[in-house]
Amino acid sequence: MGTVLAALAGTVALAGCEVSGTAHRVPVDVDAGQYKTVKTDAGVSSPRWMAGAELAAYVPFPSEIDDTMIRTTNGTAPAATLKNLGAHIDGAEKVPENAEFQFGFAAGGNNSDPTVEGSPNTRSLGFGVFRYTDAGAARAAVRPTAEANRAELIATRDRFDLEKVDVLVDDAGVGFPAGSMTVSSEASGRDTGMSTRVLVPHGRDVLMVHSYGRSAADTASTLKRSVDLMIERLAGSADVSEKSAMRNASFVTLTVPFLGDGDRMFFDGTAVGPASYAHIYHDKKRGSRLLSQAGVDLIGQRETVVFRASSPAKASELRTGFETWRREVDAGSRKAASPRDLPTATCVEDVDSATDKSYGCTVVVGRYYATASSRKSLLDAQQKISAQYLILKERG
Template sequence: MLDMRHGFGRLRSARIGVRAAAAAVLVISVLTSAGCGSESHAAEEQTVDLSKLDTGKFATKPQDPTTTDLAKRTRIIEGLRLGNILPLASEIDPSLSRNASATNVFVEPNSYDGLLNVDHFSTDTTGFVSGFATSGRPSKDVFLGYTLTNTVMIFDSEASAASAATALARSGFAPDGTNMQVGPVQSSAHPAAQMIWDHTNQRLASWYPTGKFVVFSLIDQIENRTVGNGFGIAPEPAPVALADKTIDVTTDRLKTFQPTAPDQLAKLPLDPDGLLRLTLPRPAGDQTANAFTGTLDQHGALHTVGDPAMYRALFDKTGVDFFSYGAGILVRTKDAASAQTFLDAAFASRFKHRIDPPAGLPTATCTKYHGPDEYAAPFTCNVAYGRYVATVWSQQQQDAYQRISAQYAILANSK
């Protein structure tokens, strides 16, 4: 069974902020043209009558994406470009085999209580453009080992980045009611890094300005904290060497990324690879799925899945090159057989029980979730069409049925 909890079948906010769970820093979708590659539609044409599908008020034909907030959308696109090159947590420390974060791109802080104080984020980060956060841990069990959250923020100038690193470090951790022992620590490898260490809670935060970027890392040694508090074991020293490695690996990747000039952001294409036009568009105000619109390439999509190593193998096997995010997710594989292979592997779960597909769409696979994840969407539907695999989820069964039917119709009408 593969774990798609980060990208598929969960209900979440679009924002991942510095004040969220064990990890992220702040807040907060990619494919090629539909005309590329060969398609095999014979089976679909024989079995599905589009006129009999209940698609509700959802779109049923491909359409070029639009936005009512171009400035925000293009900043998100810039953040997604960044996510396509950033290292996974496992590429910094191979023991961090599990991804720990959900939606990864952000353009503003959220309001959740969490580890860091972001009450003054807007004033602390003058010139902030966009960012991308990724997080990993060694086990599904959140109490084992430690969590590393690695985030890069893009600014409009080197001066803005340097100023933000200092200001964010000054804001520091959010008060949490414990007798926190917080103080600065110094990296001999990266003296420009602003690092603070919460000895009581075994948390290290580091902000490192480099060019127009700030590399922010948060190391939460939850197992050390739990064991130390429970058994009176002396806490470990600040993991500065790991923060240094995070900076080294990340800055090396950033050499391949050219940030878009602020006055050119509005010119970024909304659908650079032509896949969003095939993706079920998100209705106004809709917060289902990832609650943002855009695309990620194969590497970028690995940030969003629970087990990156397993998914990397599946992506390679099925030729996945892009994920597109709208009112669901559309995945492009190399051919129709690979699409079916991907669908069968990616969505299997002992907690998902098959239910009838929507009327008129017998090729869809729909499930109802019964399991321990309180954030899992109750209803999920998936369907393969040609080289594409679509998935949608919802709190309501009929809504999931209408979404998958409309997404299928868009693909069928793209011929």
């Protein structure tokens, strides 16, 4: 079973009684298994990744432009390297001018049903804000990045023998800031409409909007409204930097450290405010409202996620709010056993199919609400939340 950790001195409960012939008094044991509870900054993100996560607070939700964008896509994440940049703009990592890229954030959404696995999507909308060393570097990167993106899309089309649609690069034209470029083509396969990406120089930033599956007229309107909203939101972001983003890095050490070096997604390894973290939710309005009502000011994430509410009562309300939301949207969710000797933690099992199961556990410790999830087993989720409980009891 993994390492069994005794509950902390001063908070140890006792079970049994001192009666001849029966079990004697023993301390309650909280089983953290292989998960560590010592303070460590292992897995805390780099300053650039953390800065991208902080910048997320100034990036609009795609659903603010198109309310049918009801699913958050996996590409929603900070960017801190040329490889990250290339994941959002195919070919960008090959452009010499992008050596001046520092950090950014991308948010994506589509119109597939988030409650139905494999639900098809016919439209999507993605935003990106990519910050460079200075305004000159940002301007210089736009055209070669657009050209590289076109070349990469054509190469992909030919490599997979896809329909031979034209891929065009052009000035974005009237209504967009000077120097803006578009990369556009017809949607591929059975999809209809346009696939158009606009790159916009804006101070130190290159803004990106990618619209897929809309008519030419709807695409033009969507791009214009998106860029206008992004410019408006970014007005307060000038001070976001690697230094500013690291001021809350120590909060990440209140979460359970990663076991391995696997891929990181969303806000793994960061500490961010609620305006950034709300990007992960499919229903962003509801997620934002729950965080606001609980007075959450910081969220840290590694193996577990820790939310700091304004008070213990508010932390409990936050837990209730999320548990209610989960029951409403997940018909396959059912109550599971609490971790050993930790009855204040609650766990659930989600059953999508006979072979696809996931597990989640939550606990409230003071003003902290914490969650843990696992696709391995219920025991794995229980041990994660047990480790989290021990960390918060000692250092929260």
